[in-house]
Amino acid sequence: MGLEAFMKQDSNREKVERIFQRGVRVIYEEAFSFLSSDSLLMDKLLAMDKIPSEITSTFLHNLKNNTYVAEKDDLFQNNTKLDGQKYRALKTYLNWDPVTPGNFISHFTYRYRALSQLLWKRPQMKNTISISQISRIKTREELSIIGMVRNIRENKDGRRFLTVEDLSGSITILIPTTIPERGDIVCDEVIGIKGFPGTGGGILFANAIFFPEITPITWPVGERPYAVFISDLHVGSKKFMVELWERFISWLKEHKEVKYVFIAGDVVDGVGMYYKQNEHLDIETVEEQMEVFAKYMKQIRHDVKIFVISGNHDPNRDSEPQPVFPEVFGKPLKKIDNLEVYSNPSWIDVEGINILMYHGTSFDGVIDAIESIRNNAYHRPYLAQIQLLKKRHLSPIFGKNKIFPDKQDFMVINKVPHVFHTGHIHNVSLSSYKGVKLVSSGTFQNITDFQEKLGHEPTPGQFIVMNLSDGNSKIIDFSRIQ
Numbered sequence: 001m002g003l004e005a006f007m008k009q010d011s012n013r014e015k016v017e018r019i020f021q022r023g024v025r026v027i028y029e030e031a032f033s034f035l036s037s038d039s040l041l042m043d044k045l046l047a048m049d050k051i052p053s054e055i056t057s058t059f060l061h062n063l064k065n066n067t068y069v070a071e072k073d074d075l076f077q078n079n080t081k082l083d084g085q086k087y088r089a090l091k092t093y094l095n096w097d098p099v100t101p102g103n104f105i106s107h108f109t110y111r112y113r114a115l116s117q118l119l120w121k122r123p124q125m126k127n128t129i130s131i132s133q134i135s136r137i138k139t140r141e142e143l144s145i146i147g148m149v150r151n152i153r154e155n156k157d158g159r160r161f162l163t164v165e166d167l168s169g170s171i172t173i174l175i176p177t178t179i180p181e182r183g184d185i186v187c188d189e190v191i192g193i194k195g196f197p198g199t200g201g202g203i204l205f206a207n208a209i210f211f212p213e214i215t216p217i218t219w220p221v222g223e224r225p226y227a228v229f230i231s232d233l234h235v236g237s238k239k240f241m242v243e244l245w246e247r248f249i250s251w252l253k254e255h256k257e258v259k260y261v262f263i264a265g266d267v268v269d270g271v272g273m274y275y276k277q278n279e280h281l282d283i284e285t286v287e288e289q290m291e292v293f294a295k296y297m298k299q300i301r302h303d304v305k306i307f308v309i310s311g312n313h314d315p316n317r318d319s320e321p322q323p324v325f326p327e328v329f330g331k332p333l334k335k336i337d338n339l340e341v342y343s344n345p346s347w348i349d350v351e352g353i354n355i356l357m358y359h360g361t362s363f364d365g366v367i368d369a370i371e372s373i374r375n376n377a378y379h380r381p382y383l384a385q386i387q388l389l390k391k392r393h394l395s396p397i398f399g400k401n402k403i404f405p406d407k408q409d410f411m412v413i414n415k416v417p418h419v420f421h422t423g424h425i426h427n428v429s430l431s432s433y434k435g436v437k438l439v440s441s442g443t444f445q446n447i448t449d450f451q452e453k454l455g456h457e458p459t460p461g462q463f464i465v466m467n468l469s470d471g472n473s474k475i476i477d478f479s480r481i482q
């Protein structure tokens with residue numbers, strides 16, 4: 001049966017409509033011919049739990065021959081059961097496998113698919129087509145595409161030209177100055193674009209852009225204890241402020257309502273991080289720094305659960321995601337019963353509250369690239385946190401921050417957390433965005449010469465305390481507590 005005759009039959013047309021209602025975006029021509037010649041295959045496709053967004057003939061052949069393997073979204077997941085514990089890692093990273101060239105393709109394809117699925121759900125993205133289809137459109141009607149930004153150029157009058165690509169091809173996008181978010185677009189992120197195609201289909205004149213964004217989240221009802229969020233101790237640095245740590249320990253002894261401490265990385269200062277770092281160190285080996293950090297952890301009340309992730313100064317792989325500390329460095333922490341080490345980043349469920357811990361190394365590149373936050377995010381880190389939530393990615397610009405190209409992209413924010421905890425900036429801030437509590441914890445390290453040169457103003461000794469029953473939080477300034 002020819003395609004035209006096939007679509008004339010009501011039952012076939014209805015099945016094709018049902019396929020598109022299931023989130024399918026493209027059925028390629030060859031695949032459509034294949035599908036129209038095999039009604040059993042059509043039924044098999046509709047019976048799938050999750051239909052891929054793009055239907056190719058290879059996929060259909062695999063489906064027909066039962067050789068199709070669904071892509072799992074949670075290869076890295078360590079979904080340990082609660083088993084009497086009140087916490088579990090919802091998603092933590094375990095991979096130490098070496099990278100292969102093929103990983104890059106899988107990595108970016110995964111990123112594109114995961115983020116474009118979020119965009120397709122948006123009502124503005126209803127009539128999205130693939131880039132390769134644009135040249136075939138005869139009329140000059142408004143259309144939408146979803147693309148990964150390959151590069152950004154700006155001309156003298158402030159208009160921006162993007163090259164974006166999807167799995168079918170690439171196109172130039174002209175972003176006029178009337179689009180206020182044009183300065184927020186960064187390379188390698190996935191965005192939705194609405195606009196009119198130019199003659200020949202080689203350019204799209206945008207009139208709106210969309211980020212994957214988060215949906216608002218509500219706080220689950222329940223009685224829970226308090227949590228403290230800290231980071232960036234930099235043990236081993238001459239600037240580590242031991243008196244602040246001692247005040248923190250005394251405060252914890254008095255505040256029995258606190259049952260959890262979250263530490264978002266840079267637990268030690270490390271060695272060889274920059275030229276002549278040894279001149280700024282009190283402790284010159286990282287093994288010894290970790291031993292001393294472990295000693296400080298043992299000072300925390302034993303009925304408090306401590307969660308630790310790595311930062312860029314810690315002895316771990318220097319590309320993100322960072323797994324747990326390698327055995328040789330993490331050994332001293334293993335002996336501490338009330339301490340759990342997770343990957344950077346990690347999603348942790350604590351008594352029904354989903355906490356996303358990320359050190360924040362990508363902030364430097366993101367703050368530099370985004371015009372609207374460039375001049376103020378080092379004082380208000382929550383502005384950078386909001387950008388990552390909008391982009392649904394913890395490190396959108398590949399290469400600005402070192403990223404390990406796994407077959408899946410672990411840095412995609414698939415799940416919206418209740419709490420987003422970061423460090424790295426050494427500046428405390430507390431805010432919320434669409435119900436997500438934004439926690440940027442301060443530091444125990446005094447201002448360094450490097451930070452002074454950059455004009456940064458760290459807030460040593462200021463940390464966040466949160467009532468996990470309702471999310472109410474406040475900043476405590478230990479530098480003022482005697």
Ligand SMILES: [Fe+2]
Binds near residue numbers: 232
């Ligand atoms: Fe730090």
